Amino acid sequence: MKKNLLLFAFFVSFLNCNLYSQIKEMIPYQPSKTEILERYKKALLLDKAVKNTVFKTSIRAQWQSDGKSFWYSNVLKDSIIEYILVDAGKGTKNILFDEPKLRNALSSVTLIKTPQKSLVIDSLNYDAKTSSIALKYDKNYYQVKLSDYSIQKINSLSKDKTKYPSLNRQWQRWNSFQTDSISPNKKWLAFIKEYNVFIKPIAGGNEIQFTKDGTKEKPYGSLAWSPDSKYAVGYHITPFTDLPVHYVLTSVANTTRGELHSQPYKQPGDPFTTYEMYLFHIENQKTTKVNAPIIDFFDAPELHWRKDNPNYFTFEKVERGHQRFRIFEVNTQTAETRSVIDEKTNTFIYESRLFTHYGKESNEIVMSSEKDGWRHLYLIDAITGKEKKQITKGEWVVRSVDSIDEKKREIWFSASGMNSNEDPYYIHHYRIGFDGKKLINLTPSKGNHLVSFSKNKQYYVDSYSEPNVATIIELHRTSDGKKIMDLEKSDATAYLATGMSLPEPFHAKGRDGVTDIWGIICRPADFDPNKKYPVIESIYAGPQDSFVPKNFMDRYTTEMQSLAQLGFIVVQIDGMGTANRSKAFHDVCWKNLKDAGFEDRILWIKALAKKYPYVDDSRVGLYGTSAGGQNALGGLLFHPEFYKAGVAACGCHDNRVDKQWWNEQWMGYPVGEHYKEQSNVTNASKLTGDLLLVIGEADENVPPESTYRVADALIKAGKTFEFLPLPGVGHSDGGPYGRQIKRDFFVKHLLGVDPPSRNTNELNQ
Incomplete structure (x- = not known):
């Protein structure tokens, strides 16, 4: 009996110890005022201590x-x-x-x-x-x-005049394209006079007037010569002048008045200048209107002339709404056109990532497409428009094309997601044949790679790292990818000696239960695993890219690491709707910017809390700038059960107020009711959490009224919020002062303690 009682007492004691341990682990971290003051001081000291502690993270090779x-x-x-x-x-x-x-x-x-x-x-x-x-x-x-x-x-340094293989740049294809006003054979000069087209012989003689109906309201322009100098191509243009947006500088020196600034600013739904294509024949002095659709989206296109038959040229056209991309061929003899490529989608074509390369020696086009669900490269017959070969294939993404060697029929490109054993966003560099064979991985080591080729492309410098793995820099031979030598390696020993830790990559399943969502975690240097720390998410869900840092000592993690020292777990995540994954992953954003991947982000943070009990997913805040400002407020409005506090800086809170080119790409055209329904202005009355709005009065990127409209709607709804307008500041998170106020805001609303009073110099007492 006595033995049984002893066993029972031991069992109860064991349970109590474990219960105490569990209770202890569940204690939310809520510092005292004294402790938070010390945290601010230590954070400042750490910020200074970590400077200049890591070296050799990159090199800039100066090839001779x-x-x-x-x-x-x-x-x-x-x-x-x-x-x-x-x-x-x-x-x-x-x-x-x-x-x-x-x-x-x-x-x-x-x-x-x-x-x-x-x-x-x-x-x-x-x-x-x-x-x-x-x-x-x-x-x-x-x-x-x-x-x-x-x-x-x-007298000077000698210049290397050697002609090297050129790199292909994914240029901005929609800038107005023109050739020299002088014809390639140097015999003719094409010009616009009194809004009409004139061409005259350079050797002397009378000018030839090709058009007479050009006016100030509808001039001709954007002339381009054919390579054989037999034609000039131009356009009858109907200009549209963008309406202005305004802002007032309130603190201009040497004046007692605010200073009004205005700039042209195209918003979603605004008209574009239109272009009607014409041919101007030198031999018979004839003007012919080309039977082509009016170009009513972006500017005059680049023309690609067939080398084997200069009577034909092609041009590209993206339809407004970003759901159709076409390549037209023009027959200069008949002025008729035909569609060579006609790609359509039910969601969007990401026009800024479109890549096309027109063969100089062959009638072939290398172009990118996401038609199989991933961004890949295709070889197209430029005359028939038929696909000759899908060059790259698989559940991975071509990120960029470095160069194309038509003689060797090779493509040099970067891609991510090909390696199944690592973060799918890590960039690697490859070479492949036009036939899709002989794929060579030039950067096989695990990590995110940045490659710099020598001018003659015989060698390349490969720098690679991970957020928590130091940078390694190597020299390689291009022909076979063989490593020649190690150049440099970073060392984080001195950085880690300060007590700071490196960001930790973390992934968890998204809303579909299948797709991995990737992010990073930053912790306080002195965090106690037996306490639960609030979470702050640094958010930017703009669909134009992915944003979680992938490199060692990335400058974008500096603010996250510093903020964490006040007693937070700070994270950054790429949810569905952002780029550089599958087409389906990206399509989540289509006409749906308010989604911002929140379902995936919330699941990710909950999975993080499940793995690490010191992560308190009941106290979660978020902050962001620009599209991130829109997302930060969106988290409070559309997911108030999860996000409790947010700082939204210069947010594009209403996609009808923001710039046309960005918003129509993702929200579509024409501007429909979904723009209004997803607006933070429209939904401002839903606010239940704590909010700080930050706006620079001189913002030329996102009009300041985007934030002021939110403030107006919140006031009309009787909501409580904090507002920080910054005199003279442009598109920004507020700079050092704005970041200081952001920290104070989260300390107050997530840690439940008043931040230091700087008016009384409390930090120095």
Whole structure:
């Protein structure tokens, strides 16, 4: 009996200990005023302590004319700069010059003693044959032999005039395209006079007037020559002048009056200038209207002439509403057109990510499409419009095209999501044939990669890292991707010695229960795992990209890490509706910007709290700027059961008020009732949480009235909120002052303690 009683007492004691432990773990972190003051002071000290503790996170290779050597500089502790010379052919690297000797050489010729701090050189040529350097110093140029450091003044640095393989840039295709006013054969000059088209012989002679109906209200313009100089292409233009938006600067020096500023600003639904295409025939002096749709979205397009038959050219047209992309071919003999490519979608075509490359030696087009559900590259017959080959394929995304080699029929591109064992957003670089074969991964190591090719593309520098893995920088050979040598590696030892931790990547299932949602976590340096800390989400759900930092010591994590030191778990997440995943993942945003991936974000934070009991998912706030400002308020309005406090800076709170090009891309055209229904202004009366609105009065990106309309609606609904207008500030989170007020806001509303009073200098008492 006694034994049983002892066992029972032990069992009760065991239960009580575990119950106490569980209760202890569940204690919400709610610091006292004294403790929070200490946290502010420690956070400030940490911000200072971590500066200049991590080095060698990137290099900028300065390739030399020999095609195999380059130099770069490293900024080290105490602002010491070292200059490194690399010979890619030999696989060696050395200090570029003896700095004391170079100092003495420069002092001897300038008769001025050089500063004791490291020399700062940004322009330098290295000559391996003569073992000398030419450099710019103090606005003058010098040649220095490295064998004896003899020096002489020179007039300038020589320029490398070698023609290198060009890189393909995904240019802004919708800027108005024009050729030189002089014809390619240098015989004709095309110009606009009194709103009409004139062409005259350069050698002398009378000008030829091709049009007579051009007026100020409807002029001709945007002329472009055919490569054989037989035609000029131009447009009868109906201009539309964008209406202005305004803002008032309230604190202008030397005046007692506010200063009104205005700028043209196209909003969703506003008309565009239109272009009707015409051909101007030099031989018979004939003007012909092309039987083509009026271009009523963006400007005059670039023309692509067939090399084998200059009587034909193609141009691209995106329909307003972003649901149809076409490539038209024009027959200059008949002025008739036909559709070569006609791609349609029920949601949207992301026009800024469209890539097209027109073969110079063949009638082929390499173009991107998401028609199979992922962004991939296709080889198209430019005459028939038929698909010759899907070049890339799989459940991954082509991110960009670096270059195309038509002779070798190779494409150099970057992609993400191909490696199943890592974050699907990590970028890798590849080479592939036009036939979709011989795929080579130039950057196989795990991590997010940034590649920089030599001018002749024989070598490349590969920098890769993860948010919690230091940067490694390597030199590779392009032909087979083989690593030649290690260049640099970052070291976070000094950073971690301050007590700070690196952000932790974390993923959890999204709303469909299948798709992984990725984000990062930042913790206080001294967090206690037995207490539960409020969560603050840094949010930006703009559909134009993905936003969670993927690199080591990314500058965007600095504010998150600093904010966490006040006693928060700070996170950032890419939910559905953002880019760089599947088409279905992205399509969530279509006519649905208020969604902002919140279902995925909430599930992610709940999964985080399940894994880490010190994460308090009952106290969650969020903050953001621009589209993130819209999202921050949207979280409070549409998910009040989860988000309790938010700071919304310069938000595009009503998509009818914001810029046309961004909002119509995602919300569609024409402007329908869904714009109004999803507006933060329309839904302002739903506010139940704590809100801080921040607006810069000089915002030229998102009109300030977007935020003021929210404030007006909140006032009319009798809601309580905080409002921070910033005189003279543009599109911003408010800068240092705005970030200070944001921190105070979350301390008050999520930690339940008054922030320090700066009016009484409480932090220094």
